[in-house]
Amino acid sequence: MSPRDKSASRDVEQAAIIAAKPDVTPAQNTKKVFIKTYGCQMNVYDSERMADVLSPIGYAPVDAPDDADLVILNTCHIREKAAEKVYSELGRIRQHKEKNKPNMKVAVAGCVAQAEGAEIQRRAPVVDMVLGPQTYHKLPEMIAKVHRNTGDVLETEFDTIEKFDQLPKTRNVKGFSAFLTVQEGCDKFCTFCVVPYTRGAEVSRPVQQIVDEARDLARQGVREITLIGQNVNAYMAEGPDGSDWGLGQLIRHVALIGGIDRIRFTTSHPRDMDDDLIRVIGTEPKLMPYLHLPIQAGSNKILRAMNRDHTYAEYKALIAKIRAARPEIALSGDFIVGFPGETELDFEETMKCVEEIGYASSFSFKYSVRPGTPGASMLRQVDEDVKQDRLVRLQELLYAQQEAHNKSLIGKTLSVLVEGTGRKGGQLFGRSPYLTGTHFDGPEELVGQIVDVKIEEAGRNSLVGVLAV
Numbered sequence: 001m002s003p004r005d006k007s008a009s010r011d012v013e014q015a016a017i018i019a020a021k022p023d024v025t026p027a028q029n030t031k032k033v034f035i036k037t038y039g040c041q042m043n044v045y046d047s048e049r050m051a052d053v054l055s056p057i058g059y060a061p062v063d064a065p066d067d068a069d070l071v072i073l074n075t076c077h078i079r080e081k082a083a084e085k086v087y088s089e090l091g092r093i094r095q096h097k098e099k100n101k102p103n104m105k106v107a108v109a110g111c112v113a114q115a116e117g118a119e120i121q122r123r124a125p126v127v128d129m130v131l132g133p134q135t136y137h138k139l140p141e142m143i144a145k146v147h148r149n150t151g152d153v154l155e156t157e158f159d160t161i162e163k164f165d166q167l168p169k170t171r172n173v174k175g176f177s178a179f180l181t182v183q184e185g186c187d188k189f190c191t192f193c194v195v196p197y198t199r200g201a202e203v204s205r206p207v208q209q210i211v212d213e214a215r216d217l218a219r220q221g222v223r224e225i226t227l228i229g230q231n232v233n234a235y236m237a238e239g240p241d242g243s244d245w246g247l248g249q250l251i252r253h254v255a256l257i258g259g260i261d262r263i264r265f266t267t268s269h270p271r272d273m274d275d276d277l278i279r280v281i282g283t284e285p286k287l288m289p290y291l292h293l294p295i296q297a298g299s300n301k302i303l304r305a306m307n308r309d310h311t312y313a314e315y316k317a318l319i320a321k322i323r324a325a326r327p328e329i330a331l332s333g334d335f336i337v338g339f340p341g342e343t344e345l346d347f348e349e350t351m352k353c354v355e356e357i358g359y360a361s362s363f364s365f366k367y368s369v370r371p372g373t374p375g376a377s378m379l380r381q382v383d384e385d386v387k388q389d390r391l392v393r394l395q396e397l398l399y400a401q402q403e404a405h406n407k408s409l410i411g412k413t414l415s416v417l418v419e420g421t422g423r424k425g426g427q428l429f430g431r432s433p434y435l436t437g438t439h440f441d442g443p444e445e446l447v448g449q450i451v452d453v454k455i456e457e458a459g460r461n462s463l464v465g466v467l468a469v
């Protein structure tokens, strides 16, 4: 645990910052926008930024589409199911619009917008605007066009630098933990994945821009920042000294910001895990001991076919190095079962990988064929029932490891960032350094603070403890 987390004086300072938090909803907002977010953390960040862009033109965010003037679906294209969800939601929105709110405008943003473009308006004429992930700064312009009724609006240009330069400098944040995009896009072209096509090439934001945004978050009472990117550890951009800085240097710099007491980063690719970043993992107390480092599959043959560009042995050696630098680190990973050509023997190598590495949490998926990716035209696609069987076996192992990790925390005292009150009266809810949801009794004044909690019970998904004094 970081000694900083124990500092009572810091908590008092922090309480003062929270008390001074400005009212984030400007009174002049008369229109309502409902933004529904699908997919990854980057979409969560983007949805918040769209709300920031819309606020100066009079839109206040609402939690339901019922009386919204504008509905934005921020979509995900990663698997077929995710993409199809959008069309069923659009069907519901069309009905609602026809019955109750004929003037409502509908926008589709995110990765489905980028991937399918004008096809969306053909399939769902209720949609007024289609906007790709690099165009959110242009929202006011697009809304004006829709209201002038100059036809459907479609924006799918890639200009990541322009987007970040033009997004509002201040953000309206609600909680105490926030995402901050430092890198966007992907040049890796894993053969199963749509992201390089939907998010474009890898682009990193300059250090100063990120530090300014992090300071703004700290001013608003944020205590934990998760630096995000599709390949966050490929981060490389100009530092204040004019030279190129990697993610390790960026983390050291963000760690200097007062009020920010916890730092995380996600998602990393094993190929971009350099020695400087590993040094920072080993030495920076504000960096939480939790690392999401996907391998996808354990078989070298499948890793090659996926174009992951590393072997299982290389991944294992990398994990050993990271664990030597920070022995208490908990690992999380992503896994795909049933990639084309995956035999039972290949799958068993994924099981062996999980047994050998040991994961505190994980995300596991059946391979989903994505149009336009190399995997879609590969021979020897795996049957759905085989994929299902393998997923069940893999998840049984992964979930057992997750539960065992949580149980290993019983009796330990963990620092918990209190995010809010629990469902039961007098109960608080927060996150452990390992991101595990943690429940304990305590006064509401502790919301927004980092407190020590002694863990007494552990399930697969959460921990229960008592305030340590």
Ligand code: SAH
Pocket (backbone or CB within 6 Å): 078, 079, 192, 193, 194, 195, 230, 231, 267, 268, 269, 294, 296, 334, 335, 336, 365, 366, 367, 368, 369, 370
């Ligand atoms: N950039 C990250 C992952 C982004 S997508 C990385 O490289 O790790 C998040 C996860 O979705 C991936 O790690 C992968 O496990 C899963 N995924 C991506 N495409 C998929 C597909 N076609 N079918 C099933 N799962 C997929």
Ligand code: SF4
Pocket (backbone or CB within 6 Å): 186, 187, 188, 189, 190, 193, 194, 195, 196, 230, 231, 269
């Ligand atoms: Fe997709 Fe691979 Fe890029 Fe991750 S590294 S976003 S899985 S192509």
Ligand code: F3S
Pocket (backbone or CB within 6 Å): 038, 039, 040, 041, 042, 043, 075, 076, 077, 078, 110, 111, 194, 195, 198, 199, 230
């Ligand atoms: Fe989905 Fe796009 Fe994220 S496809 S996972 S929303 S980058």
